[in-house]
Amino acid sequence: xxxxxxxxxxxxxxxxxxEVVDMLVKDxxxxxxxxxxxxxxxxxYNHTVCTVWALDDLDNQAKCLLDVLSFLDPDNINxxxxxxxxxxxxxxxxxxxxxxxxxxxxxxxxxxxxxxDPEDSQLTIHRLVQNVVRIRLGKHQGVATFNLxxxxxxxxxxxxxxxxxxxxxxxxxxxxxLPHLLQIVSLYGTYGSDLGVTDQYYVAxxxxxxxx
Numbered sequence: 001x002x003x004x005x006x007x008x009x010x011x012x013x014x015x016x017x018x019e020v021v022d023m024l025v026k027d028x029x030x031x032x033x034x035x036x037x038x039x040x041x042x043x044x045y046n047h048t049v050c051t052v053w054a055l056d057d058l059d060n061q062a063k064c065l066l067d068v069l070s071f072l073d074p075d076n077i078n079x080x081x082x083x084x085x086x087x088x089x090x091x092x093x094x095x096x097x098x099x100x101x102x103x104x105x106x107x108x109x110x111x112x113x114x115x116x117d118p119e120d121s122q123l124t125i126h127r128l129v130q131n132v133v134r135i136r137l138g139k140h141q142g143v144a145t146f147n148l149x150x151x152x153x154x155x156x157x158x159x160x161x162x163x164x165x166x167x168x169x170x171x172x173x174x175x176x177x178l179p180h181l182l183q184i185v186s187l188y189g190t191y192g193s194d195l196g197v198t199d200q201y202y203v204a205x206x207x208x209x210x211x212x
Contacts, residue, residue, distance in 0.1 A: 055136065061100055062107035064093040067141070069114065069125050070133035071149035071187060073179035077123040078156075079105075081180075086151040094148060139194070146184075146191040147199045153180055154206045174210070181210040 058066065069077060083101055085094055095101035105123075108114045115124045137145060158173040184206070192203065 055133070058107055058111065059104075060093040061095050061104040064091070064145075065095060065101070065104040066108055066113060066125075066129075066133055067137060067145045068094070068149050068152065069108075069123065070130040070137075071146055071183065072153075073183045074125045074127050074130055075179070076120075076176065077125070077180070078176060079121040079123060081152055081156040081177075082123075084152060084155045086148075086155060091144070091148045091151075143191045143194045146187060147195060147202075149180075150184060150199070150202055150206055153177060153184065154202050154209075157206070157209050159209075178210060181206065 055063070055066075065082070068082070072081075079101075082095075083098060085091065085096060095104050105114070105116070109116060113125065113129055116122070117124075134142060157177060158170050184203075188203070192200075195203065
């Protein structure tokens with residue numbers, strides 16, 4: 001349905017595909033594209049890409065889970081990473097146990113916002129969905145969600161010694177996490193400057209773990 005919406009937007013405005021792509025990669029334009037009526041000549045049609053996905057109909061835990069997924073690499077998100085919420089700083093609405101997590105995941109699956117590979121316990125999410133979610137978060141909530149993604153990745157990073165986590169035997173276990181770390185690095189310029197001192201510490205530790 002989102003593809004149909006974007007297609008109608010392109011046709012109604014006589015845009016090229018490249019022009020739309022250029023707009024979608026810039027947040028200030030993407031928000032207007034994704035939140036606008038796809039066909040301005042049919043004003044009775046009140047749905048946008050955002051409303052078709054029914055993001056506002058999700059409960060708080062499903063929304064929070066979706067928010068975090070938008071800050072991770074969209075492919076092959078290991079579910080074990082999402083079931084280790086930080087205990088030293090609980091985050092409101094994030095699923096605190098496995099049962100709550102399953103409920104939140106089920107809501108996202110029913111809305112076709114994510115896909116799941118049950119054999120490998122991995123999730124995938126479309127990049128367009130990620131962009132829409134991050135845009136809708138706003139600055140304050142975006143910083144908080146970025147921080148949560150950092151903590152989840154930090155907690156999920158394997159280590160055989162509290163003082164040293166660069167042991168070669170760990171490389172096989174850390175390799176699947178590197179795409180998520182690169183996603184965090186790419187988003188740091190947008191959200192990093194508003195993090196607190198303690199939050200910056202976890203970012204630095206995470207970058208240090210992944211830099212070897």
